Amino acid sequence: GQSLEQPSEVTAVEGAIVQINCTYQTSGFYGLSWYQQHDGGAPTFLSYNALDGLEETGRFSSFLSRSDSYGYLLLQELQMKDSASYFCANRDDKIIFGKGTRLHILP
Amino acid sequence: EAQVTQNPRYLITVTGKKLTVTCSQNMNHEYMSWYRQDPGLGLRQIYYSMNVEVTDKGDVPEGYKVSRKEKRNFPLILESPSPNQTSLYFCASSFGGSSSYEQYFGPGTRLTVT
Numbered sequence: 001g002q003s004l005e006q007p008s009e010v011t012a013v014e015g016a017i018v019q020i021n022c023t024y025q026t027s028g029f030y031g032l033s034w035y036q037q038h039d040g041g042a043p044t045f046l047s048y049n050a051l052d053g054l055e056e057t058g059r060f061s062s063f064l065s066r067s068d069s070y071g072y073l074l075l076q077e078l079q080m081k082d083s084a085s086y087f088c089a090n091r092d093d094k095i096i097f098g099k100g101t102r103l104h105i106l107p
Numbered sequence: 108e109a110q111v112t113q114n115p116r117y118l119i120t121v122t123g124k125k126l127t128v129t130c131s132q133n134m135n136h137e138y139m140s141w142y143r144q145d146p147g148l149g150l151r152q153i154y155y156s157m158n159v160e161v162t163d164k165g166d167v168p169e170g171y172k173v174s175r176k177e178k179r180n181f182p183l184i185l186e187s188p189s190p191n192q193t194s195l196y197f198c199a200s201s202f203g204g205s206s207s208y209e210q211y212f213g214p215g216t217r218l219t220v221t
Contacts, residue, residue, distance in 0.1 A: 033208045042197060042212035043150065050208075087149060091208040093157065094165055095140065099149035 002026040004088050004098035011104040012078055020073045020101045022088035031091040032064050032071040037100070038084045047073065048091070078105055109134045111213035113198050119219045120188055128183045128216050130198030137203030139181040140165070140210070141173065143194040150197065156181055157203055188220045 004024045012018035022032065031050035035043040049055050049064035049071060061074040075082055085100040111132045120126055132139065140155040142165075152165030156175040170192055172184040181200075185192060195217050199210040 031208055033210075035210075042214055043199075043210075044212070045209045048208040089150075093163070093207075094155065095152050095207075095210075096166070097142075097150040097152075099147065 002090075002096050004090065004096055006086075006088060006098040006101045008099070009102045009104065011106065012075075013106050014078055014080060016078050017074065017076050018078060018103065020075075020086050020103070022071045022073075022098055024069050024071070024088070024090060026090045026092065026096060028092045028094075029066075029090055032062070033089045033091055034060075034062050034073045035087045035089065035097075036084050037087065043087060046086075050091070075103075080105055080107070109211070111198055111200055111211050113196075113213035113216050115216060116214060117217050119221065121221055122189055123187050126185050126188060126218075128185075128196060128198075128218070130181045130183065130213060131179050132181075132198075132200040132211070133179065134200060134211065135178065136200035136211070137178070138207045138210075139175065139198065139200045141171070141181070141183045142197045142199065143167065143192075144197060144215075145194050153183070153196075188218075190220050192218065193220050194218060 033048045034046040037043045047062035059076045064071040083105045087100045089097045137158045141153040142150045151167045154173040156162045198213040201207045201210045
């Protein structure tokens with residue numbers, strides 16, 4: 001079956017760097033998207049990788065390796081407001097999301 | 108303002124009473140989709156639509172219907188709701204084809220079926 005696997009929780013310290021991994025197994029794969037969701041809110045788009053390599057958007061970067069069926073989201077200079085859940089998702093007509101990674105940030 | 112709207116935001120209903128959750132977008136997006144979100148299960152796609160009059164099943168379509176008669180609207184219909192459909196529902200839209208990677212989500216509809 002199709003699936004995207006992420007760790008359920010990650011904890012990091014304010015100001016530090018954290019990496020959230022996503023491994024995927026999908027029949028059709030065109031790229032990997034990342035979304036952020038704060039408690040009580042809707043998911044919002046963060047980043048997308050269609051090709052192998054690193055995409056940088058401010059403090060957030062995302063990486064994709066198609067040969068390893070693996071990607072990650074990198075958050076730098078962590079701030080308390082980054083405490084949220086993060087989801088990876090495939091890009092296809094039928095979209096599959098990972099179950100999400102809850103990021104806890106310690107002061 | 109570019110947005111996806113959903114109504115109602117909160118709904119408590121009883122088993123078997125038909126209901127419709129509306130979704131509308133003002134960005135001229137081709138692709139629209141419905142998701143349900145349950146604790147520990149993440150977002151699961153119910154139905155999606157590539158364009159007007161084109162709909163297809165997602166991962167969890169049982170018990171739901173959709174229609175896409177106009178580009179901007181994509182209502183979700185529960186003909187006979189059951190308690191296992193109690194969930195948080197999100198509508199989303201995006202440009203189609205290779206641009207479907209960036210979805211815009213509505214604010215969500217919290218549905219309780221008793």
